[in-house]
Amino acid sequence: MNEMTPIASEIMSSELGKPFKLSRRGFLGASLGALVLGVTLPAGRARAQAAAATITPGTRVAAFLEIRPDSTVLFRSAFIEGGQGIFTAMAQIVGEELDVDPANFVVEGAPPGPDYLLTGGGRFTGGSMSVRMSYETMRRLGASARQMLLQAAAAQLGVPVSELSTEPGRVVHAASGRTIPYGEIADAAAGLPVATEVALRDRADFRWIGKPVERLDVRDKSTGKAQYAIDLKVDGMLYAAVQHSPRLGGEPGALQNEADVRGMPGVHSIHRLQGAVAVVANSWWRARMAVEALQVTWTDAVGTAHAMPADFSTEAHMAKLKAATGNGVAYETEGDVQSALTSAARVVEAAYDAPYLVHGQLEPPSALARWKEDGSLELWIPNQAPEMFQAEAAKLAGIAPEKVIIHSPMLGGFFGRHFLYQTANPFPQAIQLAKAVGRPIKLIWSREEEFLRDALRPMAAVRFRAGLDGNGMPIALAAVAAGEGPTGRWFGRQPDKVDSSAVEGIAGKVYAIPNRRVAHIHVDDPAIIGFWRSVGHSMNDFFYETFFDEMADAGQQDPYELRHRLLAESPRHRTLLEAVAELSGGWKRGPFTAEDGTRRARGVAMASPFGSEVATIAEVSQRQGEIIVHDVWVAIDPGSIVNPAIIEAQVNSAVALGLSSALLEEVVYVDGVPQARNYDGYPILTPDRMPRVHVRIVESGAPMGGIGEPGLPGVPPAVANAVSVLAGKRARSLPLSKLDLKGVDG
Amino acid sequence: MELTINGTKHQVDIEPDTPLLWVLRDELGMTGTKYGCGLAQCGACTVLVDGQATRSCVTPVESVAGSEIMTIEAITEDSVGQKVVEAWVANHVAQCGYCQSGQVMAATALLKQSPQPTDEDIAGAMVNLCRCGTYNAIAAAVRQAAQA
């Protein structure tokens, strides 16, 4: 499955996708600026080149690469780095073909522009798409640049190109023993037409692709030198802090103590914004102290989209989801599930649910806005989609998109946090404040404001029915999920169609169950919902894979063996399941007694997220009612790979986040407001609860899949399945901290 | 008020209850120390005060006037800090990296106090949050730094 692909196409067709349909002229203006800024190409020729032809994304060498006099390479990445290692992967892919050691790359996020629309014709960093969507294109780009360097060297040396070869960072003329460093011919090469007929390296000759190349950013990130949006500063800048309406839709009325607050140290000015008040001051701490001191009367405004009802509670909304009746709109059907259920020897039924989650990325959101004298606007903002933010900022600022310069700094974690979500991004406030005070503004949301305005992973409830034959084999499976998916929310939902982001992970499963029906009942979610690492899979694979064990138990089958049997016709998945079993020392379910005397059990789960295949096993015990996860084994098949060390790190990361959500996380609303406003009320995984993680990468050679998210979905069900064995009762609701383990042997 | 940071004296004119974190970041422009929660929950803001790992977001600046404050900006000038950084690089610890200033500072404080920490010492000292889940790499890097 390729769940984010619909997003890519919807981005292009939707309202939010308008940036991608702008006139070419608008784009050229913007990209030309970048070209002149970064490349030694004479501006006149660059303009001619740019205007000459339709731009095919990912082909114009000059938009991506600048080879500097010392032969190091400045590379502009279409994808934003936020911990997933994409800058390093880009350097490996391009460097392999360009013949430059990735260690000699400096990578930065590219500005908006038509050259960078590499995600299905649009551009965003998400859906675990970056490498798989751009791999061929970026290899070709590196190869084109190398070809241009060869041509420039041939001209300089007066020899035919065919006599030349390259070594990392230089052109070699073997016959005469002469070499020219790339840096010396970069200018000449940049003036040549982009080479289009290029041969790519043979896979067998790869030096960097497929190798555990050191991350480019690791030293800066170990010494405090890496700069995030929150760290940036420009001349004349003032700081801003906000206090939002506790419920979305409230507008600031009277400010009881405005005069007092105005007199607080460092305060420059007080501002009313849509749904918030702001204080501008000469330091952020002073701005924050002042804005939090403001006593605001909030009045309900009419017409705010998704205004939060005063009586909203997560408990009541969950009850509503669980009470949703009917068969829903079918998303995936196979065979005749109804008659199979009727004729089944045994029917198994269960209902599952999962709560809202926050992203909890460690860098609180911020925005730095500067209006320039020429009426253009410069923004430094954490974002996963520069063109979309540019278009939105232009709309808010009332200027043309090409007048908005977007800088996309390194992200202090994202997990889906930094897409464009109504009311969840600070930049509209920063734009407005910068305009109002006539100076650059750096706005930071406190962690408390972030908890209030983050876009939440939606909550959902699912009902399952399965039919087993006389041998305990599943012959029918029906699932009806209730809730709302983030793709439909932000990219348009058709009432008669199911939003794939609501059902992925219940649909798209790989087991040979002949009669299936996966359906959805849309229930408006009152909250601002968003994409959260692995999106629908983050909960749906938990629902499905845990119910799978219920089917297995009802049919008196071992859950591993049943999976194995149902994958008989699917060698890729069967191999992966066997791989994870082998990695864990052979499948055993337990309960069993470990060497340290604790009673333990294991659970297994499979998932097919974002083009990759994953099999997961977890081993758990419990101590005084607290679940302890000792080991997680993950076999992942992304088809083919770029950097095994980064994959291992991403799987570790996904296991941590998946486990955190499975064990601990839940956003609770009472009377329209979230009960937790910081990590004290919303615990996330701490170091002492981190299991050992064992990773096996299987390269099946299938089309390349994603890496950033796929490690996550298998973790909650593998853990829940193990806990169910240990506890002797089913865990059907997350987080598992709600499960009463009293009386369970330790 | 006079502060000694990384061996250099700084004069700051600020409300005495301002958290050290914001003095470092906004007044002195030292942004290597990070803001994560402001509530002593995450440890992103960890600095060393007289060698002790300290959460600067809840440390009033007046309470550290007269103390030796060390921040991530000086990490490679410190022999223990340098070892920690090398181990961090060798173990590819950082992902998004946002928590790592605080993690490196916490590890440096630990190894200054217990050059040969047990696994329990490591678990007891390395309690900062990492949303990217780099915990296993952190523990491995601390063990490696102790051996270096």
Ligand code: FES
């Ligand atoms: S910012 Fe100080 S502990 Fe989180």
Ligand code: FES
């Ligand atoms: S590396 Fe991202 S929070 Fe720790």
